[in-house]
Amino acid sequence: MTQTTSSPTILLIAGHWLGAWAWDEVLAHLKTDHARAVAMTLPGLDGEDPQRATRSIDDQVDGILDELARLGVSVDQPVAIVAHSGANAPVSVVLDRHPELVDRVIWVDSGPVATGSIFAPGLPDEVEELPLPPFDVLAQQASLEGLSAEVLERFRDKAVPEPGPVLRQSVELSNDARRRVRTTLVCCSIPSAQLRELARAGHPMFAEVANLEHLDVIDLPTGHWPMWSRPGDLAEVIRSAASSDV
Numbered sequence: 001m002t003q004t005t006s007s008p009t010i011l012l013i014a015g016h017w018l019g020a021w022a023w024d025e026v027l028a029h030l031k032t033d034h035a036r037a038v039a040m041t042l043p044g045l046d047g048e049d050p051q052r053a054t055r056s057i058d059d060q061v062d063g064i065l066d067e068l069a070r071l072g073v074s075v076d077q078p079v080a081i082v083a084h085s086g087a088n089a090p091v092s093v094v095l096d097r098h099p100e101l102v103d104r105v106i107w108v109d110s111g112p113v114a115t116g117s118i119f120a121p122g123l124p125d126e127v128e129e130l131p132l133p134p135f136d137v138l139a140q141q142a143s144l145e146g147l148s149a150e151v152l153e154r155f156r157d158k159a160v161p162e163p164g165p166v167l168r169q170s171v172e173l174s175n176d177a178r179r180r181v182r183t184t185l186v187c188c189s190i191p192s193a194q195l196r197e198l199a200r201a202g203h204p205m206f207a208e209v210a211n212l213e214h215l216d217v218i219d220l221p222t223g224h225w226p227m228w229s230r231p232g233d234l235a236e237v238i239r240s241a242a243s244s245d246v
Contacts, residue, residue, distance in 0.1 A: 007243040008080045008103040009071050010037035013064070014227070015085025015110065017132045017159040019045050022084075026227045029235035035242075040067045042090065044163040053129045056165040060090035061097070068101055078103035080242035085110050085142075085224065086162070089119065089171050092208075095178035102181050106241050108234070109188040109224050111195075112208040115173040123168050129161035143189035146222045146229025155225075182214040184241040186234070189224045192217045216241065 010030065014022040019041035030037040043063040044055030064081075073079045080103050083091040088110045095102060095112070105112075123130070135144065135152060144152070187195055196217070199209040209215070218237055222229040 007036070008078055009073065010035060010080045010082060010238060010242050011064075011067065011071065012037065012039040012082040012238075013042060013084065013087040013091060014039070015083075015087050016130075016162045017045070017155075018084075019047075019158070019160065021158055022225075023227055025231035026235045026238070029232050030239060033239065035239055037238075038067075038071065040064070042087065044166055045160045047160045052160070053163050054165060055163045057089050057093065057169045057171065060166065061093045064090055064094050065098070068098075073101050075100050080104045080106060080238075082106045082108060082238055083110055084108040084227065086119065088113050089117065089166070089169075092171060092173060092178070095181055096173040096175045099175065099177040099181050104182040104184060104242060104244075106184045106186060106238055108186045108226060109190070111185060111206060112178070112183075112212070113171050113173075114204070114208045115171060117171045117204075118168065120167040123164060125164075125168070127164050129164055130167060131161040132156065132159040142224035144223050144225075145189070147225060151228045155228075179208075179211045180213045182216075182246075183212050184216045184218060184237075185209065186226070186237055186241075187217060187219050188222050188226045191221070192219050216244075216246065 012023045020039035023039035027037055027039060043059040044052050046052055068079055078101050081091055092113045095105060195206055198206040220226055220230060220233060220237055226234045
């Protein structure tokens with residue numbers, strides 16, 4: 001399917017430890033059909049930034065808004081934001097501050113956070129950054145299904161430690177209009193039926209899903225990093241969602 005000129009620009013943002021490089025395969029598939037898609041690296045995840053360990057969620061929000069401005073995003077030309085995993089905190093704030101700039105948000109094995117959310121509330125202040133854990137430890141927190149030894153080696157080689165301030169900062173939200181932005185949940189490591197049950201039960205990680213007014217849910221069974229395990233399928237899901245009028 002070819003992206004039409006009326007379809008929004010797609011901005012891809014990866015989660016913890018990852019930069020724009022994480023989307024290389026997905027972008028290759030998207031651009032085959034001339035999709036207007038770009039990936040960005042959040043502040044704090046650029047290994048060349050000497051101050052990166054001090055970056056906060058506020059810095060990441062500013063970085064996203066700067067990228068939207070660079071892309072020419074406006075009320076008349078809103079963007080489709082693809083947010084994976086831990087990118088949910090800054091993207092939730094962007095939706096809160098400027099819902100009018102976002103045509104659709106596509107959460108990849110992720111979802112919106114609620115006000116007051118803190119990723120790691122018990123992280124001591126003296127911890128400046130959190131490196132990528134050993135894979136046996138990471139596998140207890142998120143599914144590595146579908147990732148080859150080669151992919152894991154690249155993950156390890158390119159991962160950037162997550163800044164401590166990002167992990168400790170509380171997300172403050174106040175604009176209910178964020179819940180009216182058209183939303184697609186791409187469910188990978190947690191099936192959609194289970195996610196909906198958790199949302200209805202008020203689970204802290206998924207409670208905000210129950211408040212969304214325009215929600216589409218898609219199952220893409222794989223691990224927590226579908227941009228590597230199923231890049232072509234994920235690209236098609238993103239392309240279809242971004243161009244949908246529903």
